[in-house]
Amino acid sequence: MSSPDHLASVVAVALVVLATVLVGGFGLRISRTTSDFYVASRTVRPRLNAAAISGEYLSAASFLGIAGLVLVHGPDMLWYPVGYTAGYLVLLVFVAAPLRRSGAYTLPDFAEGRLESRQVRRLVSVFVVGAGWLYLVPQLQGAGLTLQILTGAPGWLGDVLVASVVVIAVAAGGMRSITFVQVFQYWLKLTALLVPAIFLVLAWQGDGRPRVSFDEQISVFRADHPLYATYGLIVATFLGTMGLPHVVVRFYTSPNGRDARRTTVAVLALVGMFYVLPPVYGALGRLYAPELMHGGDADAAVLLLPARVIGGVGGDLLGALIAGGAFAAFLSTASGLTMAVAGVITQDVLPSRGVRHFRLATVLAMAVPLAGSLLVSRVPVADAVGMAFAVSASSFCPLLVLGIWWRRLTPPGAIAGLLLGGGSALLSVAITVSGAVRPPGWPHALLAWPAVWSVPVGFLAMILVSLATPGRIPPGTNAAMTRFHLPEALTSGRAR
């Protein structure tokens, strides 16, 4: 690799890191006089909030992973972008508005508010931390991979870099105007993928538009039961999005349930727009970087293409843009997750409160996934994220859907569902990642894509145990349901 290549990319990455810290720290330091109060006090509009949610949501898996999977395994993998987007549809229909009206800031808050039980709250906290950690590992690994490809730095350096930047930014309270940071990150990510894609497609046309063929036999093993794996993926992504801790937290910013719904619609548009791009890279990668198909690090396809296809200074600059966007993806998702996980750790795990504890919790929230990312062997980024979705779908989806739509949910039912559904998914994922059960064969398929069975197990356990313990229905259920489902305008006039 040539040295200007390094330089441009390193500068781009440094700029993104700097911009993140600066926008986060100083975005809101502009003071306003009273006459501007309405400007200052305007609540976050749905579109702005939607861009922030998308900015936080589009992670390393979306930015690098999907293109790599499409490159290696062909169009079957398009279910990934579909699933990542469609999750918001389920969220929109079943959860968005009632969740906002519940007033909960985190999932443990929701559990406590709905079921009036500290035990359920604690259990949900454990799962939030678990799912958050699972989601953080691939973000860090993606960063390591990116830095390695761009500069030839050792693989662990990127992991440590992103982890430290996030911990410093979050712990120092520099993420105070988080909305604007995330909005900035969304547009940065979209630009970083869109502009090079345009150039790549133009170059491909200049090449005489060679046909992309996915007929060649795949030499890299993925799943010996591809249909089952696809269903597992669909269930996990469709139902898992609603439980992602960093997504839930952002709905609190909406002023009311109606705006929460509008926000979700806007998210669907923004995320959908973004997800058109990665498959383009995957298809072009098949043409121009076919060696990645045979055992190379396919996640690197997006990063390598500009230099491959265009070359020269132009290729370097586009590569630098993509590198910057990739780092934006790692930083935004990782900081959002770290904030959410650290918040839960401060509130529910560490004994007393205070700023110092939040800092300690931030370090703790990042230390475990960092250790994980360095120790555990690399699973393709998109697959690793899929596992976090599976855990979320098996634990939080039943809790949210039944909590919002079913009066007879009881605390023992919720605990049973979380432990059996979420617990089994967590365990399967852990076994898969540890490499204890290897392909081929059904055991591996069942454990690597657990959502197909663990989500029904979670729902069934919750429903059956709830029905068996009718005496434990929380006394405030009707009041909570009223609050969840009636528009605020109707409930606010009433004396509480």
Add this chain to the structure above:
Amino acid sequence: MTGAGIAVLAVVVLLLFGTGYLLGRTGRPVRTSDVGTPVEHATFETLHTASLAAPPLRAGLTEESARRSAGRLRSLLGTDALCLTDRDRILVWDGDGDHHGKGVMEHVQGLLASGRDTAFHTGCEDLDCPLRWAVAVPLTVDHRVLGTLVAYAPRESAVLARAAGEVARWVCVQLELAELDRSRTKLIEAEIKALRAQISPHFIFNSLAAIASFVRTDPEQARELLLEFADFTRYSFRRHGEFTTLADELHSIDQYLALVRARFGERLAVTLQVAPEVLPVALPFLCLQPLVENAVKHGLEGAVTASRITISALDAGSEAEVVIEDDGTGMDPDRLREILRGEGGTSTGIGLLNVDERLRQVYGDDYGLVIETGVGAGMKITLRLPKYRAGVHGS
């Protein structure tokens, strides 16, 4: 690969232990039954039973609380049956022979009027029934008989009569505590009402006077101010809801400041800094307004020519941080401490004290006001508001 496997399994095991620990943390108290002499053991047992019966009774004397504590009270007394009544009916019958229930209210009628212990023979027609004798003791709070406790036994027993008296007295203490809780809540409600009423006199007068001065020179401004005034009073005097949102509270403060500046003009400069993320946070009604009023008063006190007030609301993870700062005369920290202890005397600082108490009552003692001040050094008041607390919903 195996190293990685072990690491992952270790993390999972840690997670599982963590779950177990967290779930178990609600924990039962450590049983002390295996220490001490038999007498001490018996004492421990009694105290333990008594402590278990206490929490339900703190909710007052209702069917629910009676049902939940009756079993414990009966095992304290060691009788076959026990009955709790209020003034009109039986709340709970615990133990055998609930066919006696019908006669109870007749037997305790006199007791409810006189407030003295009575013992009576049940005269039960069922010869196998072991309940032949009973002692009834009143449950009194503030010299009012709220109900009775009736303990049944096979034969007359001075010991049971004495024990029933003691247990009834212990129950009374719990009920008095319940009464105390209730009156404390009532007091706070009354204080909020007082606070709403308190805004009116001087502020309304001053605002109207300031608006009047604009009527001829700048009618448009006068109209704007009157509308602000109408909005502000509507918010401040609203009847429903103990909680509000930060957005509404800040909006009302903005109107308040507009009215104040109509009066003081250039002498008062205000800077607001609000993170949009925290606007939906729910908080006790009229929690910031008194603090801002305080800052205005301090800022313009004495011969100060100009004053600056800074109000900021920032996002801090799972909390919102609100800071209200003025560069006015400040206050002696010792004097401030007196005020916050409720020993301030006159009307000064009632607002501060009230806000501090309400915050502590709603969010716990960790969330009181943090005030930094000194004579001539201005004053900085910091509040932390959790983004979610069970039962707190801004309407």
